[in-house]
Amino acid sequence: MPDHVYRSIELTGSSRKGMEDAIQNAIARAAKTTPKLRWFEVVETRGHIEDDAVAHWQVTIKVGYHLDD
Amino acid sequence: MPDHVYRSIELTGSSRKGMEDAIQNAIARAAKTTPKLRWFEVVETRGHIEDDAVAHWQVTIKVGYHLDD
Amino acid sequence: MPDHVYRSIELTGSSRKGMEDAIQNAIARAAKTTPKLRWFEVVETRGHIEDDAVAHWQVTIKVGYHLDD
Amino acid sequence: MPDHVYRSIELTGSSRKGMEDAIQNAIARAAKTTPKLRWFEVVETRGHIEDDAVAHWQVTIKVGYHLDD
Amino acid sequence: MPDHVYRSIELTGSSRKGMEDAIQNAIARAAKTTPKLRWFEVVETRGHIEDDAVAHWQVTIKVGYHLDD
Amino acid sequence: MPDHVYRSIELTGSSRKGMEDAIQNAIARAAKTTPKLRWFEVVETRGHIEDDAVAHWQVTIKVGYHLDD
Amino acid sequence: MPDHVYRSIELTGSSRKGMEDAIQNAIARAAKTTPKLRWFEVVETRGHIEDDAVAHWQVTIKVGYHLDD
Amino acid sequence: MPDHVYRSIELTGSSRKGMEDAIQNAIARAAKTTPKLRWFEVVETRGHIEDDAVAHWQVTIKVGYHLDD
């Protein structure tokens, strides 16, 4: 069994619905160009406020994927 | 266009429902006395446990707002 | 009133549903063997990705409990 | 029971006597204008040296208080 | 000589000219309402990009001031 | 001489007297069930405030002990 | 309005003139191949010394840009 | 497939041979009493010096294991 190498990239997903949806949006967008996504890790959670409420949830994640040999 | 200055304050919101509701509670309370809230950033997520389950979600955030010129 | 001592342990809960459910799972499991759980603090939020979406949410928490005198 | 919101502010107390007295001084001064102080957390401990000994202990703390509904 | 207490607040100054000007802007604005500013510490340096160049420098600082006895 | 293995656990001691007493309380309690405690390291110092003064000092420490071979 | 996704990459710009020029150089170079750069954040500031003075200022930044839908 | 819960504990392994051997020693010792060890993460690398050379390598790791349902 060979020794694998992974790469991770940093993305910020945004959503009007909530934190988990922001993460799902970032992963779905990354998957369009990067196959074999394997894991993520939350780096930072922020948001924009409009009219005294959260308007956009913004979650920054590291996403890791497998590099082909 | 002038150069703006922002201030950020640290708040802990609490909720029986969940993390996002705790954040919304903190922002709604701050908005009563501080207009022009613009963004937030999660600093820490904690909670109290009662009867072997989360009783209160407590999320500490930094909230930024615009200082009038 | 005596001076209390608490201990905290580190757990990673996992869930297909979301972050809060992963935390609840970890607390429910810990409560089976450790009574008097009092608070938790989120240490890290990660997850596994399958088919371009989050398959498991994995949240690492510190959980504190009271040590009997 | 309503969901509470807390605010925390950062203070540096100073004392010729020691670290705990520096913290007590910061809390006593904050209490003059901010009622309902509830907890503190040490952020940094520093001091000034004169004649080869500590002349002032300076402890920076975050102090949290309850915001009325 | 009494033991002093200081408070620090967090501000983000912004400038089209550069990092030092962003800091000076934040301090000048804070001084309008808060006398006796004594020191600052850089927390974060960010900026907005327009047309492939820095359009606004944004420097977040903690600013400390003396609380009267 | 064999190669030793140590384990460290995280405790929060509490005291009305001060920071050092809170640490001593945590160590004394741990020693009831865990022999061979060897060192500690302060992780966090907090406290509860009542009547505008520190009511309880709470110090979180890591405590290390030797695991028998 | 759709939910946007951003990506950030890490660059180190270098300059004989100063810190701000090093940042501008990194952004200008990135813009050759990556359109829609939106913000940056300083990660680290270093430099090389020659003849007892700073010869090159080296500033590492994260640069964020918008991913097309 | 059920949702799993993991626990992690902190250990310091020591070795006269090197860093990897110190980690292996810590894991081997933990396995005597804790089955189902699954992963580790290096927290800190230290060592004792005797006669101007490293006498003991000391590596602190977090070790995670599966909690039975």
Added chain:
Amino acid sequence: MPDHVYRSIELTGSSRKGMEDAIQNAIARAAKTTPKLRWFEVVETRGHIEDDAVAHWQVTIKVGYHLDD
């Protein structure tokens, strides 16, 4: 002499042999598609455990390379 710009990417190499081999594997894989690699920095060291011993060493590194002018 022109002012250079570097980019760094984050990789996780894995090896059954040890930490240094995991780093070498990550660099060798990155070099297949990215010429002019110049430096690396260790970000995190982890591993998988099987049969009470380290089965895979996993080292996450940042790798920097020169961007052509």
Added chain:
Amino acid sequence: MPDHVYRSIELTGSSRKGMEDAIQNAIARAAKTTPKLRWFEVVETRGHIEDDAVAHWQVTIKVGYHLDD
């Protein structure tokens, strides 16, 4: 008035009495060979345990002093 330059060095003081005495010991020892000590900052607080109580308090500090022109 000229622009001053300061240097800081890292020391660990030890004491059987307590944390403040450990700091005072480190400063008193440094002052024997380094005049013009001006400030300190606590980096880490540890200790050795004997007979289920703290035997030595060990406080690591950075100490700053003025470099003559």
Added chain:
Amino acid sequence: MPDHVYRSIELTGSSRKGMEDAIQNAIARAAKTTPKLRWFEVVETRGHIEDDAVAHWQVTIKVGYHLDD
């Protein structure tokens, strides 16, 4: 080619002009007694405020130099 060893020391330079001048002042002073300075890294940026403006910029750096064999 032999394997080199470097040492780094921590300095705080101060300047009425700005951040880069504070760094240059620290390096120039260190070079009087320490030859072969090779690199620096910014650790902290602070300053004193007088009359509602920055009076002194204070930048703390680590400076590295080559130790002769």
Added chain:
Amino acid sequence: MPDHVYRSIELTGSSRKGMEDAIQNAIARAAKTTPKLRWFEVVETRGHIEDDAVAHWQVTIKVGYHLDD
């Protein structure tokens, strides 16, 4: 038994062979001028890459030694 004071200095050792050899080189060089070295702690692990492989391992350590009374 007197209360001891220790000092720690920061060194970067370099080696073509590996991480442990880089640490040993730094300690051996420091011991030429500083007797009574007692412990070290790894601060950072980096390296230079040549021809798609690690050419130099560079490990930065803090080394502590006893100051005579």
